[in-house]
Amino acid sequence: MVKIVSYKDLVDKLTDIFCEYGYDGTSLTILSQNTGLGRASLYYHFPGGKEEMANAVYEKITRDFTKLVLSPLATDHNFPTKIKNMLEGINLFYNNGQRSCLLDVFAIGSTKNIFNTQIKNAALYWKDSLVKIIKDEGIDNNRAILLSEEIIISIEGALVFARATGDFESFNRALENVLLTITKNILD
Amino acid sequence: MVKIVSYKDLVDKLTDIFCEYGYDGTSLTILSQNTGLGRASLYYHFPGGKEEMANAVYEKITRDFTKLVLSPLATDHNFPTKIKNMLEGINLFYNNGQRSCLLDVFAIGSTKNIFNTQIKNAALYWKDSLVKIIKDEGIDNNRAILLSEEIIISIEGALVFARATGDFESFNRALENVLLTITKNILD
DNA sequence: GTCTATACGTGGATAGAC
DNA sequence: GTCTATCCACGTATAGAC
Structure with missing residues (x-):
């Protein structure tokens, strides 16, 4: 286990814990044991x-x-580079598909009503960013929307599938398939 | 609220409750209030x-x-009918994309380790069923696997996306898109 | 088959010593 | 900045009356 020596380390560790147990399933006892800090110490860092x-x-x-x-989508690079960088970012963010619970944790249970607006905005912003750069490639609005949705859906679905089956290779296959879809529909 | 008059009604109601609050977020108080039964009555029906x-x-x-x-995939109907019936079943099962938490509830938190094997088996069985009927259409093994994964991924991803954005129309669009993909890749 | 009452553990949270 | 000790609310679970 990585020893916690900074606030950043602590938040990283908290992320892992909430990810494993879910928000409601995470007790202060679990938080205390997994961080190595006593309850009162946790309250020192997070009074709330x-x-x-x-x-x-x-x-x-x-x-x-x-x-x-x-x-990566908001840079001045050309279209294929933007997409390539986004997919690499996805791979980093989700740790090759092995860290798929990042959103689920906050989309279920007590935290649902707290975060759902923010999750919604993030998803729509992602979609709009894709629509924008796809339209810049000369695709009409309706097709750009459908393609953008398809891209996000494929990524999110691949996470669900990889976690459900334990087959994390499928995540890489799916990302390559996304790239292929984009190539076929836009760059040809 | 539908009045509970049978064991089936009770399980239906429990499904809704767990779906809304998650397993760990569901307390006996919540179960009692939402079913209209006292705690002790719940233990009468479910001693565990x-x-x-x-x-x-x-x-x-x-x-x-x-x-x-x-x-629907295991019937004697022709290929397009099997797929069409499966997609209709998906729509019923997930109530037009509005009931997307059915698996998440058991894939997160305290229940994760209890159900993950069963969820895995169900996902793999679904995939294998698709692979089988796609191969029967003359598609080679590798492409059949990729296509089957793509179908499941699109459906699961569409559920995630619809829930995140609140745009449940996108679920129908995605299901139609799945049908289109299948048509283009297999029936042409 | 459902209720009220109750037991007992664990939850989140705080006070105060070091 | 971390600890021990402690508080109270709420969690699960059961006993026993109706």
Whole structure:
């Protein structure tokens, strides 16, 4: 286990814990045991308790997603490079498909109503970013929307499938398939 | 609210509750309030408590999935009919994409280690069923595997996307898109 | 078959010493 | 900044009356 020596390490560890147990399934006992900090120490860092910890984790995830997945789409590179960089970002963000619970954790249970608006906005922003750059390639609006949805759906579905089956190779296959779909539909 | 007058009604109601709150987020108080039965009455029907209730729900879901999604693939109908019936079953099972948490509930938190083998087997069985009937259409093994994965991934991804965005129309679009993909790749 | 009452553990959270 | 000790609310589960 990586020893926790900074606030960043702590949030990283919290992310793993919430990811494994879910928000409601994560107790302060679990948090304490897995971080190596006593309950009171956790409250020193997060006076708001469990909810504040979840918030810190959510914000970290959002920053990572923006940096790794969204920002490549907003660069001045050419279209194929943007897509390639986004897919590499996806692979990093989801750790080759092995870290698929990042959103599920906050989309289910007590946290559902707290985060669903933010999750919705993130998903729609991702979609709009794709629509925009696909239209720039000369594709009409309706087809751009369908293609953008197809890309996101394939990625999210691949995560679900990989986790369900334990076959994480399928995640890489699916990402390659996404690239192929884009190539066939846009660059040809 | 539908009044509970039978064991089946009770399991249906439990399904809704677990779906809304997640397994760990569902307390006996919530179960009691939402079913209209006292705690002790719930224990009368399910001596094993919450875990036994979750088991009953899981078994119900498995039966429904088998009946609606898997069994159409094992009929003597022609290929397009099998696929069409499966997609209709998907629509019923997931209530037009609005009931997307059925598996997530058991794939996260305390129930994860209890059900993950069964979820895995169900996913692989679904995939194998698709591979089989696609190969019967004259597609070679590798392409049949890729196509089968693509079909399942698109469906599961569409559920995630529809829930995240709240745009349930996208689920129907995605199902139509699946049908289109199959048509283009197999029937042409 | 459903209820009220109750037992007992674990949950989240805080006070105060070091 | 971390700990021990402690609080109270809520969790699951059961006993026994109706």
